[in-house]
Amino acid sequence: MNHQELVTRYLSAFIHTLSEHNVRTVVISPGSRSTPLAVLFEEHPDIQTYLDIDERSAGFLALGLAKASAQPVALLCTSGTAAANYYPAVIEAYFSRVPLIIITSDRPYELQHVAAPQTVDQQGMYGRHVKHYSQLELSEHDLSLLDYNQALASRAVAISVGLPRGPVHLNVPLREPLVPGRLNQSCATNATPVHQGVLALGQNQLKAISERIMSAKKGVIICGITDTDARTFGIIELAERAGFPVLADPLSQLRRGTHSMETIIETYDTFLRNEHIASAFDPDLIIRFGAPPVSKAIKLWMEHQTCANFVIDGGMEWRDPICMATEMIYCDEQRFCEDLLPLINKKDGTEWLHSWLTINSTTKTVLSSISGEQLLNEEKVFLKLAEWLPEKANLFVGNSMPIRELDSFLFTHSQSAQIFANRGANGIDGVVSTAVGVALSRQRAILAIGDLSFFHDMNGLLAARQNQANLTIILVNNDGGGIFSFLPQASEKKHFESLFGTPHGLDFAHAAALYDAHYTKISDWGAFDAALDDSQSIDGLNIIEVPTKREDNVEKHHLLQRLLDERFREEVIYES
């Protein structure tokens, strides 16, 4: 067998094995060294390929495709700095538990560290930010390593979808010539099925926990983003039986859907900033599911509690940035609820739960009061967006301010919606591309994003155009870094604007034109409403820009707190 035939056989077997393990999507960036893999992926009947010229955007595009499909997605690039451009997406995937198979083609050993072109040190180049690293090894004499390479593919996928899910890096050194033959169909038999179990507690453990729950009079459930949709398991039933409120992070997906909302609290980030309220709620048990919530208020409130604090994590990590956990429970979230429910007797609607619901509804009324605002401002953008969201909408929210605004204004609703964000490392980078991935995987998506984050990944718009993604982008443009106005840095008047405000003065109409995007710049709320409604029928890229002022943003948040305080005094929830 000649070199070309051997390479074709080896890589065909490798690709078939990936495909048999449900890796059916690959994001490819053009390059020379990756040619055999690129061509064979393109040839494979069951694998869909997307092209993305910018590897940084490609990494996040794959992240979005994997998030939205809940399936492992592969990445392929050529040798050299191309692979380094994946690093931000690899890190986000690692901390947000998204399965990615990162395939970096490489130059062979004899070209390492001898000043050969496009040759860098790719072995283990993502350090501790991948769950696993391996290197393909192609024999150039025979097929003796075929089994090894197939096992390597099986193992790589198994690790990426294993607990906790995450990225895996495979480096593939290839010698020239780099043009493969046709995909070999006859070598797809060796994929090793992997049967992944979940963590389950024993009866004694369950009994002990159920007693703690039943004896708790003032329990609270806090639910951040979970590895599987929290709506699909018994967390609601558990809360209702125990009479506990569920402080539901926007990414928990619990705020919208047809499930019971009788225990869902969504405005805690606003009312827990009120010290009277915060101190009035003194729980005797806190049960946390998923990643820490977006809300900072919840964190500060929890730091003042001394009660038992359970952290449930089927991924066996230590998700406790505030060191408040009194017990770590390593058990699959769904199994935990299912196995526990039979052991919990239904409690009657408690005063405790009632008081949370009362404060919550009062807070909603106050938050909704900004709907009267005439001037364009971020808060009302998110109030309106949340109200408007159509059934089964896929909404991606950027980091920094957008996710916080959505946290404040996404109220419970019976129309389901899937909320996405990059909360592994909370970067403002790669957000556009991740949203494009969601749009491609789910036919249509909406992205709410700030101007700095939009600028950072503007290159992501090319893949959106080239792959015909239906993505509406709500671009909240305050010409700079809005979140810094909320931080102590804002007092640094002398350097603030140059170091933190960072105004760029970009007219994004040109960016829209560059990528053939439908573009609307909003001047009043009527135009915003119309643009939202039109977006449903616009295919391709659609950018709705809302100009806002950074100062307003801060003032508005303070104003809302004052209004809330007044309202609570009126309702005599606490004395003046």
Added chain:
Amino acid sequence: MNHQELVTRYLSAFIHTLSEHNVRTVVISPGSRSTPLAVLFEEHPDIQTYLDIDERSAGFLALGLAKASAQPVALLCTSGTAAANYYPAVIEAYFSRVPLIIITSDRPYELQHVAAPQTVDQQGMYGRHVKHYSQLELSEHDLSLLDYNQALASRAVAISVGLPRGPVHLNVPLREPLVPGRLNQSCATNATPVHQGVLALGQNQLKAISERIMSAKKGVIICGITDTDARTFGIIELAERAGFPVLADPLSQLRRGTHSMETIIETYDTFLRNEHIASAFDPDLIIRFGAPPVSKAIKLWMEHQTCANFVIDGGMEWRDPICMATEMIYCDEQRFCEDLLPLINKKDGTEWLHSWLTINSTTKTVLSSISGEQLLNEEKVFLKLAEWLPEKANLFVGNSMPIRELDSFLFTHSQSAQIFANRGANGIDGVVSTAVGVALSRQRAILAIGDLSFFHDMNGLLAARQNQANLTIILVNNDGGGIFSFLPQASEKKHFESLFGTPHGLDFAHAAALYDAHYTKISDWGAFDAALDDSQSIDGLNIIEVPTKREDNVEKHHLLQRLLDERFREEVIYES
């Protein structure tokens, strides 16, 4: 002393020490965790700061500033994926020997691996692509670690400018509050001066080498990019005394300047592709300086030689991708020439050198013949550009095709010019930002770049605009990956256009408008000449787009080889 005072003292001392070691330029990306460092850098009277929102571009901007100034340049970013965006520039700096001090602010230890926001594993995150990694350690009780942090700063700079030069990573965990006091002026005394020696050979070693050189009748000197400007040391004198031709890579800087050109050969990449000529030149000694040259023809030619092959490297690496070195000489290039010259007797103009010069001038004539071409094409762009280059021009060339075209058409000229490129890892990423760095450091620069590479780092144009860089960009737009047409992949008709040609169809006029760039799209050569001349008087960003066809490019190169063959036969340099 309170937390703020301690942090201010520690970081002031650190920054003063960097500044005393000639770190006078810092590229800052906005963020929260980096606030104390950002503010104190901004406060420092001797340090110039540049802001760049996109950390990937910022990394390359710093790379360009360091290349052009030959001084170490610092980078500063916040915690999280921001730091990961530096990776491509860090790798390029490592392999191209550019001193960078990468300062990544971090969250403190207690927030590591507990799902805290914007907290990733930054310790040693650039792996083997930095020369050194350390972490600042601030005592929160007293100033007992002041000396340590100052020594750390001294050492970091020493390593980055030591042999070989390269990037160094310093991670800086900081606790809140993050607002510093004013820069402390009274703690700048502890910087430890570092006196860096260079490698020098002993008399016996020099004598042995000089005898080898004098006994060689058909010696060849090959000079790629060197750590210090090859014009400034005795390489030319050495060649003239020994009667050796100097095959001068465009990045060797030897092709332009007021020095003697009597031994300079610049069209070898063209004529060594002619097998008759390649086999006619059979050297008995090859002496290589600097990085391997851009030319692939020189590599293939060298692989057929069996003579002694010296590689001189003052950076003590193994720059021999083709395993042809017979002796590695670890000695400073300048010292090598200076110490050797007295030991070499002047040889009379040799037949050997004469034959190289003859072939070279014939080849120049043939290459120049394309000046008659009416249609726009890449070759003539570079022929004209090279002819036009004004005195002291700073020309940055992109990777993939531009550097190769320049290699063919940059002929010797008495007007000096500095040629820059990113040839450490040869990536197409970050090229715009690196060129912006050169333009900012040298007041004005010209960038010749292809469309894919331009697109990849389009974000780099914002920093250019915000920092008023005077940069003229000659954008050769063949709507896709031109270089692939030269590779065997081109035979892969079935998938070629989608995987390699990757047409994007972008109208870059919109990109120019987005960044307020002066923009001209060329329709004929007259317009190109006018645009080049006008560029001298245009401040800020100036984009000159030349639309070309990928197919033409390949044909043109084949045509030139045919013309060359005919011409050689006419001149009876070899028989038909």
